[in-house]
Amino acid sequence: MKTHVSTTINGEAVEFLCQPRQSLLEILRDELSLTGCKEGCNNGNCGACTVILNGLPVDSCLVLAVEVEGANIETVEGVAQQRQLHxxxxxxxxxxxxxxxxxxxxxxxxxxxxxxxxxxxxxxxxxxxxxxxxxxxxxxxxxxxxxxxxxxxxxxxx
Ligand code: FES
Ligand code: FES
CATH class of the missing domain: 1.10.150.120 ([2Fe-2S]-binding domain)
Structure with a gap:
């Protein structure tokens, strides 16, 4: 059974359905096409999947997608503003x-x-x-x- 999750990603309201076992990294890349975050180790060792979750950098491979209900997430796709690099x-x-x-x-x-x-x-x-x-x-x-x-x-x- 899938769970409905409402969150904010790069300043926009985003909703998705996920299975309880799916990581935030999987959802970002495979469901939301935010492929900037990379899968390196998929076990919390490399940091390639880092996103900012409620102001803190986290390994998105270690966060369950169901945990981000109501959260504010920033990915690398949202870092540049108005075509101006950060x-x-x-x-x-x-x-x-x-x-x-x-x-x-x-x-x-x-x-x-x-x-x-x-x-x-x-x-x-x-x-x-x-x-x-x-x-x-x-x-x-x-x-x-x-x-x-x-x-x-x-x-x-x-
Ligand atoms: S993919 Fe390596 S820490 Fe997440
Ligand atoms: S792993 Fe290739 S630039 Fe860092």
């Missing part, structure tokens, strides 16, 4: 902080959530926050530098 996206691009790109949506979402909570993190805080995101290509220095650059490019709080 500073984190822009800095990943300019800093060549990606190669194959499989891990990149997860890093973008984790970094965005970090900067929303801590607009000026130091390197240790960035590395700690990104510890749950794995990259097999780029190495971590360029990624950390991109997040630092994004933090520095953000307008000063009023």
């Amino acid at each position: 500073p984190v996206q822009q800095c990943f691009l300019e800093g060549a902080a990606l190669q194959c790109g499989i891990c990149t949506p997860g890093f973008i979402m984790t970094s965005k959530a970090l900067l929303e909570k801590h607009p000026a993190p130091d390197e240790e805080e960035i590395r700690f926050s990104l510890a749950g995101n794995l990259c097999r290509c780029t190495g971590y220095d360029k990624i950390v530098h991109a997040v630092q650059a994004a933090a520095e490019s953000a307008p000063a709080p009023k």
Whole structure:
């Protein structure tokens, strides 16, 4: 039997039907065509599936879809606004902080959530926050530098 779930994804009301065993990752990719979040390990180890759930980065492969009733979800598809890349996206691009790109949506979402909570993190805080995101290509220095650059490019709080 399927369960009806009402949620908000990237600012829009979204409803879907899901089986109790289905993960949020499955629903996002297979039912809602939001394929930006990637399936790497499907067991909570790689972070490729990271989305922001009620302000916190989570591995969507570990969240049951039935758990997101009433939740606010952000995926990488909603990060750019009016065709303008988010500073984190822009800095990943300019800093060549990606190669194959499989891990990149997860890093973008984790970094965005970090900067929303801590607009000026130091390197240790960035590395700690990104510890749950794995990259097999780029190495971590360029990624950390991109997040630092994004933090520095953000307008000063009023
Ligand atoms: S696919 Fe979810 S943590 Fe790897
Ligand atoms: S860019 Fe390929 S896994 Fe990170």
